[in-house]
Amino acid sequence: MSDGRFLKLRGLSKAFGPQVILNDIDLDIPLGEHTTVIGKSGTGKSVLLKCISGLLAADSGTISSGDSKGAPACSYMFQQNALFDSMTVEENIALPLREKGKAGTAEIKERVGKLLDQIDLLAAAKKYPAEISGGMKKRVALARALITSPEIILFDEPTTGLDPQRKYNVFEMIRDYRKHFGFTVLMVSHDVPEVFEISDNVAWLDQGLIKYWGKPEQLMANPPEDLKPFLNPALSPA
Numbered sequence: 001m002s003d004g005r006f007l008k009l010r011g012l013s014k015a016f017g018p019q020v021i022l023n024d025i026d027l028d029i030p031l032g033e034h035t036t037v038i039g040k041s042g043t044g045k046s047v048l049l050k051c052i053s054g055l056l057a058a059d060s061g062t063i064s065s066g067d068s069k070g071a072p073a074c075s076y077m078f079q080q081n082a083l084f085d086s087m088t089v090e091e092n093i094a095l096p097l098r099e100k101g102k103a104g105t106a107e108i109k110e111r112v113g114k115l116l117d118q119i120d121l122l123a124a125a126k127k128y129p130a131e132i133s134g135g136m137k138k139r140v141a142l143a144r145a146l147i148t149s150p151e152i153i154l155f156d157e158p159t160t161g162l163d164p165q166r167k168y169n170v171f172e173m174i175r176d177y178r179k180h181f182g183f184t185v186l187m188v189s190h191d192v193p194e195v196f197e198i199s200d201n202v203a204w205l206d207q208g209l210i211k212y213w214g215k216p217e218q219l220m221a222n223p224p225e226d227l228k229p230f231l232n233p234a235l236s237p238a
């Protein structure tokens with residue numbers, strides 16, 4: 001449930017040379033909810049997430065929560081998990097805390113141990129990524145995003161390359177952990193309409209602008225003409 005606060009994007013713009021990717025975007029993303037960004041391949045969905053997370057610097061614009069708490073902290077979960085093969089599960093999860101440098105060794109050990117327990121990964125703590133299943137790798141990647149207790153987690157196509165059953169499992173995992181830990185989800189996904197089952201809001205990014213914002217039920221019941229190909233991939237032009 002939204003707590004009435006928003007992640008507010010104002011005048012967000014990003015270009016690479018002459019190629020304008022984000023064109024003066026204004027958007028209020030409700031905190032506490034799950035928002036999914038959809039759009040054509042190469043339209044700038046990942047760039048939007050990266051600008052929000054700070055992985056890329058926007059050319060102009062602001063990102064804030066519009067209140068005295070300042071910009072909410074974000075973590076980014078990468079498409080292919082981006083785990084380090086030479087580190088154990090617990091070392092991978094501890095990494096963001098070590099990089100921040102604020103927590104001491106004992107605190108890091110305690111926080112990682114608690115999270116491993118909550119996310120049911122204790123038995124895998126000393127294993128290396130190559131020794132665990134694909135589903136467990138996703139959980140480790142999620143745990144690494146969660147360890148700094150961010151208010152928002154950005155998911156960039158978390159189900160790419162997975163079969164339908166595993167996609168469903170990942171969506172279920174994200175929905176369940178969101179309920180448990182209370183983070184806000186901002187996700188890029190091509191899994192339309194399946195992803196709508198766990199989404200509170202849908203944003204359609206097209207030609208640098210958010211051309212549609214609404215509830216998935218509204219979108220499915222009354223889709224704008226331009227959006228229909230996304231909702232029924234069978235209608236997509238080849």
Ligand SMILES: Nc1ncnc2c1ncn2[C@@H]1O[C@H](COP(=O)(O)OP(=O)(O)OP(=O)(O)O)[C@@H](O)[C@H]1O
Nearest residue numbers: 016021039040041042043044045046047048157188
């Ligand atoms: N660091 C960069 N330097 C130059 N161009 C970039 C950079 N990052 C992204 N782009 C370009 O910006 C455009 C948008 O890329 P982006 O990855 O955000 O698309 P997307 O909507 O996430 O696509 P997909 O659905 O295929 O993942 C592309 O044309 C891409 O080549």
